[in-house]
Amino acid sequence: MNSIQRILHRPFFIKLFNWEYWSFATVYFCIYPVWFLLCLRARSFFFFAASNPTIRNGGFLGESKKDIITIIPPQYHPPSVFFSIPSNGPLVLRELQRAGLQFPLIGKPNIGGRGRGVKVLRNEEDVLNYARTAYLDFHIQEFVPWKLEAGIFYVRYPDQAAGAVTGIVYKEFLSVTGDGKHTVLQLLQKDKRALMYLGSLQTIHGNRLNVVLPPGEKMIVSPFGNHARGSKFIDASHLADETLTQVIDKICKQIPGFYFGRLDIRFESWEALKCGRNFSIIEVNGAGAEPTHIYDPRHSIFFAWKEIIRHWVMLYRVSRINHQKGHRYLGFREGIAMFKEAKDWARKLNAMTE
Structure with missing residues (x-):
């Protein structure tokens, strides 16, 4: 990798030249006038x-x-069980057992967006930690x-x-394929997409990123179908x-x-x-x-x-017809x-x- 390639491999330039990583406000700013016109036509914001x-x-x-x-x-x-905060960890486990849910499970906030607060729960300890740290009502569903x-x-x-x-x-899903030489972390550092989420991946996986995968073995490092999760x-x-x-x-x-x-x-x-x-x-x-x-x-x-x-135009038309109804x-x-x-x-x- 030459000096120019190394510069372009930095997160700042990856984000600059790939609009998919721009902030929500940046992407939508130029087309907000269209939304405003639709609001005027509907006579409602x-x-x-x-x-x-x-x-x-x-x-x-x-x-x-x-x-x-x-x-x-x-x-x-998928089968799901809902819980309100503050939640009692052992009670959460009992309710999951009563509902017949099997690990692995997925914990999700009841009100969410862009994959925030969504976590894989592999065992009872994960469930207890999720229930303890939940700031919003949540639900736990069976992994599909x-x-x-x-x-x-x-x-x-x-x-x-x-x-x-x-x-x-x-x-x-964001993944790496082993070569028998480099650690998962080193493979992630070579990938432009993975580099944009490296901080959160290190938090999630910890020392598991230091593992060297056998040649050809694939590891999914983020099993969530969210753009914000890689x-x-x-x-x-x-x-x-x-x-x-x-x-x-x-x-x-x-x-x-x-x-x-x-x-x-x-x-x-x-x-x-x-x-x-x-x-x-x-x-x-x-x-x-x-x-x-x-x-x-x-x-x-x-x-x-x-x-x-x-x-947006389709949303306006659907809303207008329903409003007339x-x-x-x-x-x-x-x-x-x-x-x-x-x-x-x-x-x-x-x-x-x-």
């Missing part, structure tokens, strides 16, 4: 609340996973065994019989054929009042998913969902802006209160992620 009437705030901010999971048919999501994960964006106008898949992102997002929207669209449409119609958002799904294979089998919905995201296929490194910021605006927008004070709550939740989520 918080029109999105009408998009998914059965989800709090339409799923824009502050939606409860406990409330959402109750409207998803049970065969479509399927190896593939995708985010499928779905939109259905309330006055139409069928919906459409408007984008698919395939999630490639997953590479690949645009797989071309897979949205008629068969897959019909399957997703059938599933989403079974979620009452759900018209706009993204399903995060773990599944065995694309073939099985198109047959409607061997999959599990691990998250339902509403009005605040991003069309995350934009984060494919092959896409420019201009492509991202185009896709975000396209989905009698579903209300948030009032101004309610909207401001929502953002204040979200700021407090973000602080607590960040504390749970550290």
Whole structure:
């Protein structure tokens, strides 16, 4: 690696020349006027609340996973148990045993976002530590065994019989492949994507990063399908054929009042998913969902802006139709209160992620 390559390998320059690592505010700043115009047309800054009437705030901010999971048919999501804080660790363990959940498990805040506060729980000690350090109500769900994960964006106008898949992102978990010579840490330091998350990976894995993997052995260092946790997002929207669209449409119609958002799904294979089998919905995201296929490194910021605006317009149209059917927008004070709550939740989520 020459001197120029070494300079470009530094996190500052990786972030500078790859917009997918820019902050949320930086990415969205230039297109905020479009959002403002949609608000003017709707005569409400918080029109999105009408998009998914059965989800709090339409799923824009502050939606409860406990409330959402109750409207998803049970065969479509992993077994989960919800807990309120302050929680009692031994009681949490007893409830998990009573529900028949088996390790490994996943702990998630009841109100979350971008993978914050999500942790793999491999044993009883992990569960006790998670319950002890939880700053928000949380739930623990069984780890879904399927190896593939995708985010499928779905939109259905309330006055139409069928919906459409408007984008698919395939999630490639952050991993390294051993060469029998270098430690996991050294392999991560060579990878530009891994380098952007090295601090959190060191916190999670500790001394395990000093292991030398045998040649060809693969280690997934971040098993979370979140861009903020290192997953590479690949645009797989071309897979949205008629068969897959019909399957997703059938599933989403079974979620009452759900018209706009993204399903995060773990599944065995694309073939099985198109047959409607061997999959599990691990998250339902509403009005605040991003069309995350934009984060494919092959896409420019201009492509991202185009896709975000396209989905904003669809969100506006869905919300307007629902509003005409009698579903209300948030009032101004309610909207401001929502953002204040979200700021407090973000602080607590960040504390749970550290």
